Amino acid sequence: MMIGLYIVTISLLSLSFYRDTNKSIKALKKAWKAFENILPQLLSVIVLVGIMLALFDAEFISNMIGEKSGWYGTLLSALIGSITLIPGFVAFPTAALLVDSGAGYMQIGAFISTLMMVGVVTLPVEIKYFGKRLAVTRNLLAFLFSFLVAYIIGMVVGN
Amino acid sequence: MKFLKRYRFFIVSILALLFLLLLNHGLGWKALNLSMYSLKEMVLIIPPIFILLGLLDIWVPRETMVKYMGEKSGIKGIALSFLLGSATAGPLYGAFPVAAIFLKKGAKLTNVLIFIGAWSTTKIPMFLFELSSLGVKFALTRLLIDIPGIILIAFTLSRLLSKEEIKSIYENAKSL
Incomplete structure (x- = not known):
């Protein structure tokens, strides 16, 4: 996927330079400015993610969210999913392992859903672009919505 | 300082x-x-995400963005926002600067929020990965709830904000 992204970017950038060098340089300058603008927030996110992931490892999570942990376990998984930020290619195999070691589908549903839709550590970045109210409300709604996702997944997949 | x-x-x-x-x-x-x-x-x-958004900013005229994702873009705008968000790679924080450029160019707020929702949770490569790790039932169920959920969250959010708040979000996007 990463390769695809690079191929598309390089092709479009080459096309841009072929059509108009000045405009392309302007585009690169804009790209740099936009990046430099958000850099402090991005760097903080990276360090915070490292700390969070070190504290909440797979072992810790699987202790929290067994099949019989019910709504309490679902709430915990949703909270863990909200504050951590794990790339999908790590998260899905981890979730599969958690299921094998006894975690319930409802809990895993809450974990995966909040992991993707809710980002507490990325809030500083989101606020910078969308303001405090929209960013916080979006995360809150996504958090609540994840319980519906968890409930339905628990019903459909659990039995 | x-x-x-x-x-x-x-x-x-x-x-x-x-x-x-x-x-x-x-x-x-x-x-x-x-x-x-x-x-x-x-x-x-x-680097690729920011270069792409630089190119988008320079090459795509405002009228085009308004036409395809603006106030009057309707169901096509929603579908396009979903497709653009789902076809991407990378963590959620990559979506925000792209979304800001969409706003700057005149895309409708609900469409931008749908784009963010799709980027966060219905990415096509991730769906395939979820399918192989957690099974068809799990991945498909989640996808089917998430699609209406993302739209619902987007519309609820724009309803909750006042006109002034929405205006200040657009102003902020212009200054970035």
Whole structure:
């Protein structure tokens, strides 16, 4: 996927330079400015993610969210999913392992859903672009919505 | 001073990391390694995303964005926002700067929120990965609830905001 992204970017950038060098340089300058603008927030996110992931490892999570942990376990998984930020290619195999070691589908549903839709550590970045109210409300709604996702997944997949 | 103010969050998080290292060497070291891993991910994903948004900003005229994703874009705008968000790669924080450019160019707020929702949760490569890890039933159920959910959240959010708040979000996007 990463390769695809690079191929598309390089092709479009080459096309841009072929059509108009000045405009392309302007585009690169804009790209740099936009990046430099958000850099402090991005760097903080990276360090915070490292700390969070070190504290909440797979072992810790699987202790929290067994099949019989019910709504309490679902709430915990949703909270863990909200504050951590794990790339999908790590998260899905981890979730599969958690299921094998006894975690319930409802809990895993809450974990995966909040992991993707809710980002507490990325809030500083989101606020910078969308303001405090929209960013916080979006995360809150996504958090609540994840319980519906968890409930339905628990019903459909659990039995 | 300006530097310190801009980077205060980063400085605080570095201090927290150092504190963790002192408190519990093993855990701190693990956190440091994980941070380096995330840094690598960021270094890989950030350049193409920002170059693409620079190109988007320069080459795509405002009228085009308004036509396809603006106030009157209707169901086509929703579908396009979904497709654009789902076809991407990278963590959620990559979506925000792209979304800001969409706003700057005159895309409708609900469409931009749908784009963010799709980027966060219905990415096509991730769906395939979820399918193989957690099974068809799990992945498909989640996808089927998430699609209406993302639209619902987007519309609820724009309803909750006042006209002034929405205006200030657009103003902010212009200044970025």
